Amino acid sequence: MRRGESTGDLPLHILITGAAGMIGRKLTARLLVDGKLNGQSINKLSLHDVVRFPGETMRPGEQPIPSVDIFVSDLAAPGEADKVIAARPDVIYHLAGVVSGEAEIDFAKGYRVNLEGMQALLAAIRAAGESYHPKLIFTSSIAVYGAPFPDVITDDFHLTPLTSYGAQKAMCELLLADHHRRGMLDGVGIRLPTICVRPGKPNKAASGFFSGIIREPLAGQDAVLPVADTVRHTHASPRAAVAFLVHAASLTREQLGSRINLAMPGVSCTVAEQIEALRRVAGDKVAARIEPAPDELIMRIVAGWPQRIAATRAAALGFTAEKSFDEIIKTHIADELGGKVAA
């Protein structure tokens, strides 16, 4: 389906890769509740991941979307991407990937999953023929930027990643833009800020502690802080991330122009400001549950990350995020804790 051509009210088939991941599950949940994407009905959802899905996804009967297909496979393995593309999804959310800490520790795995996974997906789209023209929304990251930085990173600041993860994301952005430019698909790359507060257990992302120091204290547990509290970084909530993904699908080629990879908005604050926000929202006792525990690898990775991002184009295109870290904490309490904090 070519965006801008008369798709009429034809219902959408949406594919999500990495659908068992945190953002993937939240996007899936939102689409299952809405039954629509930007006003257009969804009649089929294809969910892909390399790991098995948690049980709650597997109840298509209760959902407003008639058909939910599940694929569990390694997208970079020969033939697997072709299988998920065979039913020609109209909109593809490519969220699958190995996180930053893991890609730094396992060089080969990072390139295989993050770069070759994207290449396999793009090859499958090309192989489906010229009549197939999906919308592909790719989650990139602000890890594509590398220090030294200006005070605020503008939309035309160059990409000099200081992690393999960032290098892989930047390469995927280039691939996506080239496929978009050549008319093989409609692409949008969204550079997510650090998504905070992540629910659930810690993952291997170097950025994990930004969530941990809020999530654990709110749940009545102690949290470790591996960096100095002067570290400044940019954050948005999981709810904001899902909103970015939904909004990205609404953008036309005309709106996007030739630069389709966009830094997303977020809240820029220091760790000390995060902790102060936690104190304001949940009290002294909760904020006291954070213990310094310096970690050199994390400190080195995070030191190369951006602090403030202008995200001017994203704002002009209608992407919005929280305005304060207090708001991010309140979103977590509302969405994950049923409004309750462990005092």
Next chain:
Amino acid sequence: MRRGESTGDLPLHILITGAAGMIGRKLTARLLVDGKLNGQSINKLSLHDVVRFPGETMRPGEQPIPSVDIFVSDLAAPGEADKVIAARPDVIYHLAGVVSGEAEIDFAKGYRVNLEGMQALLAAIRAAGESYHPKLIFTSSIAVYGAPFPDVITDDFHLTPLTSYGAQKAMCELLLADHHRRGMLDGVGIRLPTICVRPGKPNKAASGFFSGIIREPLAGQDAVLPVADTVRHTHASPRAAVAFLVHAASLTREQLGSRINLAMPGVSCTVAEQIEALRRVAGDKVAARIEPAPDELIMRIVAGWPQRIAATRAAALGFTAEKSFDEIIKTHIADELGGKVAA
């Protein structure tokens, strides 16, 4: 060999990929004449290309370098990169690639040669083990930049290529920087401006006419101009390009810092200014041999190319090019025409 460690006066083994290409032949010729690279003796030269070499390269007996090995193979084919890396060259010049026009016409071939060729070379270096740590000098291109541009492109302007060739070069830069950062090699990427005046026959590069409108008239032949004479672009001579490559091998990790991909200096001028320079150097009769012949593909590709490049870091690191287009034309007449012009 790790640069900066005591290599003493151990003679160098140098590998050149794309050695049968224009720049490759000129670099080879210079190394064969000098017998040294930045003062260090060369005891072995490995020359690789996918096409057979012209006869003049194949006379190791007459040269000051004791050993010259020739490899003719497809670098991206399984096992081929391992063969050229097996003798563990100390310095690798990776010049091999498909030019911009061809990469635009043949999508698959461009990615195979320009991206997968680099990936195969890097994989072979990694496979050679941690004790192997070559210097890898990669020829990137100003095609990594894409319009719209500021008046002058600074070193921190982002990369939004508008050709597949530019996308492939940008991806290779990211790969090179990541391997450098992780200590697998010492990398330098040099973004060549358009190399002008190219000797010999036209190639499939979209930039070919920039040379053609000088080379053909100087040889007494008519030349076609596929774009408007208001087109502004940045140029350096083949002799300057070889000097960039030689100088790049002298740079240490400390000098380079984390941003190892550098825009090279050059002469920024319009096509009209090129033609005026030709008139000054060779006379009215020669300059009159240029005929307009608009070509839409070339116009479209060139419209997305940069006009002026600051190249501040390259200049600070000691890279130099010509100061005027007159000088570029005189270099061509001296190096290729034995000082003579067809009046």
